[in-house]
Amino acid sequence: MNPANKMEQLSAYMSGKGLKSTSQRDYIADTFFRTNTHISLEELLGKVRRKHKGIGYATVYRTMKLLSESGLALSRQFGDGQTRYENLPADGHHDHIICIKCSKIAEFHNPKIEALQSEAAKKLGYTVVNHKMELYGYCADCAVKDREA
Numbered sequence: 001m002n003p004a005n006k007m008e009q010l011s012a013y014m015s016g017k018g019l020k021s022t023s024q025r026d027y028i029a030d031t032f033f034r035t036n037t038h039i040s041l042e043e044l045l046g047k048v049r050r051k052h053k054g055i056g057y058a059t060v061y062r063t064m065k066l067l068s069e070s071g072l073a074l075s076r077q078f079g080d081g082q083t084r085y086e087n088l089p090a091d092g093h094h095d096h097i098i099c100i101k102c103s104k105i106a107e108f109h110n111p112k113i114e115a116l117q118s119e120a121a122k123k124l125g126y127t128v129v130n131h132k133m134e135l136y137g138y139c140a141d142c143a144v145k146d147r148e149a
């Protein structure tokens, strides 16, 4: 889905809730839809302020809350106390691996792991509709630095 379609979906969601769109909120949402990382509120604030100095943290916070409620953004917590947001992956679901030293986040998708998860759930009588898998460790760069130190 391209950013324009997402904006349409967002305004449909908002009018369903009786909310009016504002130019600040639209700009924040549009900026977010054009990102392809796991962006924190601080980082997004920095981006939107480059053009609109008047935008405050609270507006970014509320906009991203709205986007996650509408299903247009996924909120993630990777253990560093920051909430990060990412766009819905175009290629479907993925999982994350996070470096505990430099906080680099990589994504992976492994059909075997996905199948094993469903199998494990099924044995317990559950049907999985959603899951979050996060692996924590050292990225290749940090592992090398550790050895050199």
Ligand SMILES: [Zn+2]
Pocket: 099, 100, 101, 102, 103, 104, 138, 139, 140, 141, 142, 143
């Ligand atoms: Zn690292």
Ligand SMILES: [Zn+2]
Pocket: 038, 086, 094, 095, 096, 107
């Ligand atoms: Zn991701």
